[in-house]
Amino acid sequence: MSTLLVPLIQTPGSNPNPSMINSCVNDNRDDLGFDFSDYLALEDDYSCNLSSFLSDSAPVILQDNLQTSAESSMNSNPDDVDNSHDHHLKRMKCTGGDKGSRIAFRMKTELEVLDDGYKWRKYGKKMVKSNPNPRNYYKCSAVGCKVKKRIEREIKDTSYVITTYEGIHNHETPHSLFYF
DNA sequence: CGAGTTTGACCCGCGC
DNA sequence: GCGCGGGTCAAACTCG
Numbered sequence: 738m739s740t741l742l743v744p745l746i747q748t749p750g751s752n753p754n755p756s757m758i759n760s761c762v763n764d765n766r767d768d769l770g771f772d773f774s775d776y777l778a779l780e781d782d783y784s785c786n787l788s789s790f791l792s793d794s795a796p797v798i799l800q801d802n803l804q805t806s807a808e809s810s811m812n813s814n815p816d817d818v819d820n821s822h823d824h825h826l827k828r829m830k831c832t833g834g835d836k837g838s839r840i841a842f843r844m845k846t847e848l849e850v851l852d853d854g855y856k857w858r859k860y861g862k863k864m865v866k867s868n869p870n871p872r873n874y875y876k877c878s879a880v881g882c883k884v885k886k887r888i889e890r891e892i893k894d895t896s897y898v899i900t901t902y903e904g905i906h907n908h909e910t911p912h913s914l915f916y917f
Numbered sequence: 918c919g920a921g922t923t924t925g926a927c928c929c930g931c932g933c
Numbered sequence: 934g935c936g937c938g939g940g941t942c943a944a945a946c947t948c949g
Contacts, residue, residue, distance in 0.1 A: 858920085858921065858922085859921075859922055859923080860922090860940095860941070860942075860943095861923095861924090861940070861941060861942080862922090862923070862924075863938095863939065863940070863941095865938075865939070866937090866938065866939090867938095872939085872940095874940070874941075878920090878921090885940095887940095918949105919948105919949095920947105920948090920949090921946105921947085921948085921949105922945100922946080922947070922948095923944100923945085923946070923947090924943100924944095924945090924946100925942105925943100925944095925945105926941100926942085926943090926944105927940105927941085927942075927943100928939105928940085928941075928942090929938105929939090929940085929941100930937105930938095930939090930940105931936105931937090931938090931939105932935105932936095932937090933934105933935090933936090933937105
């Protein structure tokens with residue numbers, strides 16, 4: 738299984754979130770009301786349960802070093818994470834393949850829906866067996882854009898939200914137009 | 918009145 | 934074939 742890091746530089750048409758993380762954290766992080774304390778990407782197999790990514794079986798790659806998720810879980814105390822500004826993009830995992838447009842990340846926030854600069858329409862809500870918290874389904878509201886995202890709260894610590902994106906936007910984010 | 922949300926129903930894949 | 938779980942649809946509803 739190959740592993741690659743998701744670029745954190747905003748590129749037109751790329752998934753917005755890594756770049757949004759960068760831009761938001763750099764200036765108005767406090768205004769957003771959440772911390773990008775953690776970050777990870779999905780395996781190719783999209784059918785896998787999100788919770789499995791938080792289990793000890795999944796390897797995790799840090800930006801500055803490597804460690805297993807078992808090790809990282811010991812360091813997953815939010816207090817530890819918040820101690821450094823560099824930890825907003827602490828860890829990430831991504832596997833290669835044609836389906837690399839799927840990405841998930843986990844962040845500490847009280848908000849249910851994060852403003853990532855795009856406009857989303859909610860089209861479903863589902864209780865899943867593996868998580869007592871409901872999973873919400875969103876589609877990008879832009880015409881012709883088929884990007885979807887799922888949002889659910891982590892089982893172990895409901896202060897963390899797991900957001901999963903599928904697909905690549907075929908348009909600019911309204912946020913970036915404003916921002917730039 | 919249009920856009921967005923809610924929610925039950927439906928569909929589909931998978932395991933047995 | 935059947936049941937289960939997850940994802941999507943769409944009508945009804947809410948809100949500005």
